[in-house]
Amino acid sequence: MEAHFLGTAGGVPSPDRSLPCSALRVNGRTVLFDCGEGSQRQLMISSLSLMSVDVLLLSHHHGDHVTGIPGMLQTMGLFSRGRGLSIMGPAGTSELIGGMMSTYGEELFYGLEVRDLEDGDSFFFEHAQVTAVATEHSAPSLGYVVREPLRPGRFLPEKAKALGVPEGPLFSRLQRGEAVEAGGRRVGPDDVMGPPRPGRSMAYSGDTAPSGRFAAAADDVDLMVHEATFPAAMAHRAEESRHSTAAQAAAIARDAGAHFLVLNHISARVEDEAAHMREAAEVIGAARVAVARDFDRMSIHHRD
Numbered sequence: 001m002e003a004h005f006l007g008t009a010g011g012v013p014s015p016d017r018s019l020p021c022s023a024l025r026v027n028g029r030t031v032l033f034d035c036g037e038g039s040q041r042q043l044m045i046s047s048l049s050l051m052s053v054d055v056l057l058l059s060h061h062h063g064d065h066v067t068g069i070p071g072m073l074q075t076m077g078l079f080s081r082g083r084g085l086s087i088m089g090p091a092g093t094s095e096l097i098g099g100m101m102s103t104y105g106e107e108l109f110y111g112l113e114v115r116d117l118e119d120g121d122s123f124f125f126e127h128a129q130v131t132a133v134a135t136e137h138s139a140p141s142l143g144y145v146v147r148e149p150l151r152p153g154r155f156l157p158e159k160a161k162a163l164g165v166p167e168g169p170l171f172s173r174l175q176r177g178e179a180v181e182a183g184g185r186r187v188g189p190d191d192v193m194g195p196p197r198p199g200r201s202m203a204y205s206g207d208t209a210p211s212g213r214f215a216a217a218a219d220d221v222d223l224m225v226h227e228a229t230f231p232a233a234m235a236h237r238a239e240e241s242r243h244s245t246a247a248q249a250a251a252i253a254r255d256a257g258a259h260f261l262v263l264n265h266i267s268a269r270v271e272d273e274a275a276h277m278r279e280a281a282e283v284i285g286a287a288r289v290a291v292a293r294d295f296d297r298m299s300i301h302h303r304d
Ligand SMILES: [Zn+2]
Pocket: 010, 011, 020, 062, 064, 065, 207, 265
């Protein structure tokens, strides 16, 4: 899994930050989170291919998150895209995309599937489960949690030996998940494996005020991408507009037990990026947080 940050601004773009768009690569396929104006060009400049996008997930329908959609759909058509594209988002997404299609009069020669999601809805992208989580913004809004399935536990040779299995070919068979006969009894893989290990995982908050529901859904994720629109000095503005400060984002990541936090959706009002990061680091520790910049990418590895 690899996360790509293509547009890391909040509200308005700046020379350094494009409007919201992030991506997650899973097995060579791409799921896109939000599609602000200019996202297709950010994709082209990045190492990702526009045509590798199979799913677009919208956090909500504010302009900074959706204005890139018509252009992207049109370009995919002009590039003779063959396979279909799914767009999913909160209530009203079908209507939003339908309106865009009729306004721009585009004829697409590829399948477009559009679906409205509710809190708790989930689907599989490759082998990973993607779950929508209701968040707390000034419009119907969803965050998303992506989790690969549990992996088998580690093979424990000492346990196998204690059960009378000699080192050698029988070890290999147990590691492949087969049961074996040893010392007159059956030894199964479960007898000699440690507990299942978590698969890789990532959570994307979209725009939201601090949400306990999102923290709970993102329990123990490897990477949390959380909006941190405003600095602490503008906490009142964050509250009014249902956004988060850097420290609030960090508190959500801490509550979730997230292993790493990337601050995203950075307002042009954040003048000192280092100070913004310090505000989060005070809550979660400097080793566990970074501020997203356009074209950053981050590999998500298995923990063990
Ligand atoms: Zn926004």
